[in-house]
Amino acid sequence: MNFELSDTLLELQQKTRDFIRNEIIPMEADPRFDSHGPHESLRRDLIEKARAAGLLTPHASREMGGLGLTHIEKAIVFEEAGYSWLGPTALNIHAPDEGNIHLMEEVATPAQKERWLRPQVEGHIRSCFAMTEPDPGAGADPSMLRTTATRDGKGYRINGRKWFITGADGASYAIIMARTEDGNATMFLADMDQPGIRLERNMDAMDSCFTGGHGVLVFDNLYVPEEDILGELGKGFRYAQVRLAPARLTHCMRWLGQARRANDAAVEYASRRHAFGKPLAEHEGVGFMLADNDMDIHTARLHIWHTAWLLDKGERCNFESSRAKVVCSEAEWRVVDRCVQILGGQGVTAEKEVMRIFTDMRAFRIYDGPSEVHRWSMARKIVHAAQKAREAAAAQQGGQA
Incomplete structure (x- = not known):
């Protein structure tokens, strides 16, 4: 796997990053919001901003009006979009629409695509x-x-x-x-x-x-x-896997952006806030948490990129997407939890964005399969692969005899 990003992808990454910082984060204070999420009118305004920026529904095919991103390219763009909790909504890459768009592109008839998919890619419907x-x-x-x-x-x-x-x-x-x-x-x-x-x-x-x-x-x-x-x-469960394997990974991508946002807030606070005669970051307990955050963020990103690379090669990645889902959901959650601890009182109030990220992210360990179900599924596949390897080795020895 080549970790070098093309100049074109780096430009798209920076474009998305600037768009989120300059256009979307200021919208986080918009009052059109309640405990169930952004109101439809806010969603439409966010959609129009992304449309004007040329970033709307980037994962959809070019035929449908998207940018036709590969899985690796999605990993880059979705992480940047996820830096704001409104970013995925703005780019029209939020759940469940992102996964449904992918499924419809793969399975729907031409008539179904024109009736439902095209207006969805255009951001007009959910x-x-x-x-x-x-x-x-x-x-x-x-x-x-x-x-x-x-x-x-x-x-x-x-x-x-x-x-x-x-x-x-x-x-x-x-x-x-x-x-x-x-x-x-x-x-x-x-x-x-x-x-x-x-x-x-x-x-x-x-x-x-x-x-x-x-x-x-x-x-x-x-x-x-x-x-x-x-x-x-009769092929519903098969199509569910067409949808779920990539959708697990895009969850990981978006929430990685949120984990990075929380960590940036924690680093900034720990660098300037003094206690007991020096900045918090110079206290070993806080410094170790920042180092652990960096390791968890990097590990999550590597799992995302590796699985995306395999998907781009045409592999099914049911095992790898389960592994990435568990690793990323738990690593990213640890990052945000540490950030709350570092921020102290500000971490458990709306004074900082981290409290909001904390409450939003906890469900990620449940969505698209709890960690325990993925571990159980992985274990079955590991044991099955080992059994097949033993049978193949025994058959080879029998043939040589």
Whole structure:
């Protein structure tokens, strides 16, 4: 892997960095905000700023109006965008839309792309991804899916209840995961303004950086014509991996920007704030935390770049994206937690941006699979690979005999 960035990518990195500092961070004080995230009017204003800067939806293909970034290029740009909690919203690379855009580009029909994807890439509409369900339905284990899709003429009737559906409030369309009568999972596309979809409520959550918050959705005999099936019948879980492996990584990219922002605040404070006769940074306890932050940030970035490099080579990266998700979510969380400690009273109040980053980031260790589920999945693959290696070695020895 070559770690050298091209001149073109360095220019794009600097352009994004300047845009976030000069145009987006000043918007963080905008009052159009509540506990569920930025209001739609604020989102639209942020979108227009990115459009004017030529940075809107950079991960989308050029055919759809994006910049067609590779995964490595996304790693650079998304980290810079993530330096502000409003940056991903401005660039239209926030969750769940970023992952949905990628999935739609890979799987949707030309008609579906024109109906839903193109206006989404242009920043005019938002989407949600409806898979997670209340107990005893699908959560970290998607095989527990209980939402049903029953054949009805030339379409399907969907019934079920979903929750933790990010961006549901105000979304224009949903990608719905439901189980058909043969027991397989299928993805369906549906406009959110239909009578068969009801937003029951918005959930109170630790984070408040996603427009539309996290909703509870009820599907009551929602009719979806067969032309609105996303991809093929019965391949819902396969398409979920098409979406989730890159989406895990883009979470890591964006939150790395937030961790860097928190660390910059901590370094600045520790360098000028004096206690017991010298700057905080010269006290060993604080200095060690700053050094640990640097190591965690660098380690997270290396995992992101390596996995992005593999994705650009065409590898599936289910194992590597799980590994990166665990390493990055925990490393970046440690960085922000240390920054709160270094800032002391300012770290637990709105006097500094770090308190906001702290409350937003904690959920990252849950989103797109808890760390424990990824570790369990990785362990199974490690053991399976070792078993295959033993069988191959035994077969080779038998052949030589």
